[in-house]
Amino acid sequence: MRPDGRKPTQLRPIRVVRDFNIYAEGSVLIEMGNTKVIITASVDEKVPPFLKGSGQGWITAEYSMLPRATESRSIREVVKGSPSGRTQEIQRLIGRSLRGVVDLRKLGERTLWVDCDVIQADGGTRVASITGAFIAVADAMIKLTQKGVLKQNPLKDFVSAISVGVVGKEVVLDLNFKEDSSAKVDMNLVMTGKGEYVEVQATGEEYSFSQEQFNKMLDYGKIGIEKLLKVQKQFIEGVPSLNHWERKDIKEFKFLDEG
Numbered sequence: 001m002r003p004d005g006r007k008p009t010q011l012r013p014i015r016v017v018r019d020f021n022i023y024a025e026g027s028v029l030i031e032m033g034n035t036k037v038i039i040t041a042s043v044d045e046k047v048p049p050f051l052k053g054s055g056q057g058w059i060t061a062e063y064s065m066l067p068r069a070t071e072s073r074s075i076r077e078v079v080k081g082s083p084s085g086r087t088q089e090i091q092r093l094i095g096r097s098l099r100g101v102v103d104l105r106k107l108g109e110r111t112l113w114v115d116c117d118v119i120q121a122d123g124g125t126r127v128a129s130i131t132g133a134f135i136a137v138a139d140a141m142i143k144l145t146q147k148g149v150l151k152q153n154p155l156k157d158f159v160s161a162i163s164v165g166v167v168g169k170e171v172v173l174d175l176n177f178k179e180d181s182s183a184k185v186d187m188n189l190v191m192t193g194k195g196e197y198v199e200v201q202a203t204g205e206e207y208s209f210s211q212e213q214f215n216k217m218l219d220y221g222k223i224g225i226e227k228l229l230k231v232q233k234q235f236i237e238g239v240p241s242l243n244h245w246e247r248k249d250i251k252e253f254k255f256l257d258e259g
């Protein structure tokens with residue numbers, strides 16, 4: 001029995017609020033259970049030095065956790081002087097995930113900054129950031145295309161992410177903090193709308209896992225991704241093969257997984 005009574009493949013309740021920030025080109029608040037992340041997508045009309053003159057754009061992410069996002073207050077990383085190794089790893093994962101579904105040449109020489117700020121953490125902050133960030137990025141791309149800044153929308157597909165793990169002897173989906181802290185194996189799975197992998201992170205914690213367990217985690221992860229894609233599609237109408245992308249007229253959506 002899971003701490004919150006969920007079935008092995010059952011997601012926590014999800015809530016997404018669009019246009020949470022009035023200034024950013026794209027923004028959302030995403031809640032997965034008690035995990036809450038504010039995400040903004042901002043356009044900068046320049047690229048990093050290594051891309052100048054290339055005609056190609058860039059997408060990069062910054063991730064941070066507010067001091068009281070957890071049970072005890074943490075020190076802001078800006079006070080420490082530099083981001084932790086964990087923060088840098090998550091930032092790179094978010095950036096890679098989004099670049100995997102964007103044609104950077106169609107973006108042109110501009111940078112899309114994706115800021116993910118965790119205001120409350122209960123496990124799965126990085127996967128919630130990726131799932132919510134796609135909506136914010138899609139909104140920004142659609143706005144730039146509608147304004148004529150972009151000739152063609154650079155989006156190639158949807159992308160979403162979910163956590164899976166082995167807790168006790170059971171493979172379970174969408175781990176909360178209590179499950180994550182005791183998991184023998186932890187996996188973060190990033191997939192596109194076509195069902196292709198962008199990243200698979202699977203690690204044993206003083207424990208190894210079998211091929212059978214690995215396959216089961218992948219299967220459970222795919223189940224979760226399919227549900228998250230349905231949430232994203234409440235906000236974004238996309239037909240990647242036709243390069244057709246539109247914002248649906250919806251401000252907020254709640255998803256309660258019945259299992």
